[in-house]
Amino acid sequence: MIEMFGVSKVYPGGLDALKDINLKISRGEFVFIVGPSGAGKSTFIKLLFREELPTRGQIFFNGKNITRMRNRDIPFLRRRIGIVFQDFRLLPEKTAYENVAFAMEVVEASSREIRRKVPQVLERVGLSHKADAKPSELSGGEQQRVALARALVNEPDVLVADEPTGNLDPDTSWEIMKLLSDINKRGTTVVVATHARELVNAMRKRVLQLDKGRLVRDEERGVYSNEA
Amino acid sequence: MIEMFGVSKVYPGGLDALKDINLKISRGEFVFIVGPSGAGKSTFIKLLFREELPTRGQIFFNGKNITRMRNRDIPFLRRRIGIVFQDFRLLPEKTAYENVAFAMEVVEASSREIRRKVPQVLERVGLSHKADAKPSELSGGEQQRVALARALVNEPDVLVADEPTGNLDPDTSWEIMKLLSDINKRGTTVVVATHARELVNAMRKRVLQLDKGRLVRDEERGVYSNEA
Amino acid sequence: MRLRTFNYFFKEAFISLIRNRWMSLASIGAVASALIILGSFLLISVNFDHILKDVESQVEITAYLEDTVDSIGITRLNSQISSISGVKEVKFISKEAALEEFKQQVGKDLLEGIDNPLPNSFRIKVDNPQNVASVAGEIQNLKGVEEVKYGKGVVEKLFNIIYWIRLLGLVIMVVFAAVSIFIISNTIRLTVFARRREINIMKYIGATDWFVRWPFLIEGMVLGFIGSAIAIGILAGGYVYLYNIVKLNIPMISLIPMEEFYNYALGFLAIGMFIGAFGSSFSIRRFLHV
């Protein structure tokens, strides 16, 4: 479902954030992306939903070359990918409920559907009681869970999460991981960039390890790190 | 050095973020604040540097009651506290170097001093090579380290860090913790709100545990959690 | 696009107006300010033009008749002059009336005791000031007319001045209109700029350009509408006030009554809404391409 051929990303300023990445992620997989800070994990994710264009190489999503995609088709690509951003990217003037509902408005869901699903998904991330709070009134972990709820609500083909537990305590992190695992079992492809060693080691899923922009490890049922 | 007497914080909207906190943190201590998402950790920190005022109770910093402080004295309180914010709060139009230098400009350090210390502290957080990048050009973990560098550069009396390793891989997190420990050994009081169970357990420092706004545990040489 | 989505756009636009009330007020203020300036100048120049027209219409042709023309001849000449195309008004001034007027003018009976030396004459007004010269020429050719006078030279100069004043007014009008549009769109651009991150985020989670644009467009239109309505209110109020003062204190200047500006007011509303809508939808363009 996601294929990359010789993908490199050089940011203006000369930094090679990704170098010659070749990989294939199939429908229904659960993939961890690990690697030290600045390794290129977020860049990898940004390429997937066309926040950034690769400098070289081709990226295919469901057989479509997204590096050649016309601007007006990009929104429809993004709707099939649910994204949890590392910096959350919540709309500051909208409440938690509205932030999640907005993702459904975008795909022109009916108001009935919205009223049904939004509370449901907020419940799943444990935020029903914060539905009416704005991002500035939420704790870091609460904001992160709103971002996750927003990514889930449209039942995307792929769920991409960049550091979805960075601001969460171990218990909540576990619940979130179980949630992602559930979703994955129902058929959604899940890609998670993370530093949560314990979780990665416990889940035993496919692990892609990046280091200074290179894909240095691609292991089924892998762990966070082969050293230590 | 920090004392709280019967401190409560009720946010507009009725939520009790902190309830009747009494504690004393002495000069030179190293304290972890732990607790689930939404427990009140960030609120606790916000009270320390007067981002928020407590609803009830008194807070003393170096014997001064900061709840009764005049507005124009607040900047001088804040200069004695180095803060790593959970959401970084970097100036978006300044480079990493300038963001750190700015904290020194604020205290009217000489340009010589600035030119000497900023590269030094960036080196310590491992970001010398990113000195000229703006926050939008940095990875999540890099931004977090810039925020740490900015908090360190003025050699504050207290270093307060809210989730300083949330976006860092385990190795870098360890280095950061060692750095905080070093600074603490040189006499700086360090207060760290965190979810990093492994680190807390390994360091064996004083642990304050919050739960739904209550201080439920205050333990010397404690661990992240007494259950599990 | 579904109808319900449009409902949503309207709801979004109004919610955003209220949430960003501070910026909304700034935009409304800018629209109102710019249009108040533009409108004041428009009112001034339209009235000035009105006064100039009055001045122009004061220009008369005087045709002095030969002493030999009798009353039948005068009647004939009167109808001949009236039938010249462009002539609006013909008034006969008998030599006695002329003397009377002369006395009035000089203020004293200077010509007392001597024979009236002044001739009979016609005073002719034309419909369009541009026709003065040609009408004067035609009258000159009529039998029984001794001489025609119309302040040759002076009239041309007056028309010349009026022409330049009108041109100047037009130039300033265009400049003011351009500057007003700039001020409004500038302000709207800044309010959109303050929300650039919001626009980016919408795009990142899969909104189409038009989905982002519509609420802004509606919002801009509402801001423009309110702003221009305020401008119209203030201008109308101020104008009526001035109108009454002028009417009372300087009766010789006749200002145009407020009623005649109703169509301008509609134009203003249209301008306000147009700039508001297109200003905001144009301004978000650069933040959409992410």
Next chain:
Amino acid sequence: MRLRTFNYFFKEAFISLIRNRWMSLASIGAVASALIILGSFLLISVNFDHILKDVESQVEITAYLEDTVDSIGITRLNSQISSISGVKEVKFISKEAALEEFKQQVGKDLLEGIDNPLPNSFRIKVDNPQNVASVAGEIQNLKGVEEVKYGKGVVEKLFNIIYWIRLLGLVIMVVFAAVSIFIISNTIRLTVFARRREINIMKYIGATDWFVRWPFLIEGMVLGFIGSAIAIGILAGGYVYLYNIVKLNIPMISLIPMEEFYNYALGFLAIGMFIGAFGSSFSIRRFLHV
């Protein structure tokens, strides 16, 4: 505060001007636009006033002399009139000159062959139009003066109109100035608003209010300065251009030469800088209290 800190403020201000160049341009544009409008209106109204003064100074008193006054009497009257306080200019019109003028006026030698019925007269101009009536009264009392005329009634009406026009001009000026200041400060407020988070952050890391404020203040001052300089440039250029056109095409209207506006230009620079500086430092107030 150390000198080096001040250097830093200036550096910060200029860096920020360039980094936020887009918003800087918007602010400069707003300052320039508002001042262009204000300046245009100022130029128009000052010139209009100039022309009105010209009109006022055209008001003359005519004193008709008794036929018995001989040339010695005329000389005596001339010096008597000249010595009346308020009299600016005295011109003798002999009865022959008056006839000539009359002929000119009527356009034909209507009075041919009869004795000149017109009297000798003086035409008197006064320094201040307000004095016309009293000067006329004094002249009336002189021996040898038969009658004095000065368009009584008409002059008073003219003065009345001029008074109202001046008042109207002043009112509009005040309105325009207020609106201009509003537009400028509104824009500056929006640019500060777009940077509200930045200001908060500075405060959170221990900056004093003044430390945050100074660079904004300097920045606002520079923006105001540049904006008003641009406005002055455009106004001066446009005015000189118009001045030359008017001079060439309507010589009877005498506009005020550009040179006389130099002090206004300085005033504009001062206004621009003042609003820029205080607009921005005032606007950041609400973001400082964190």
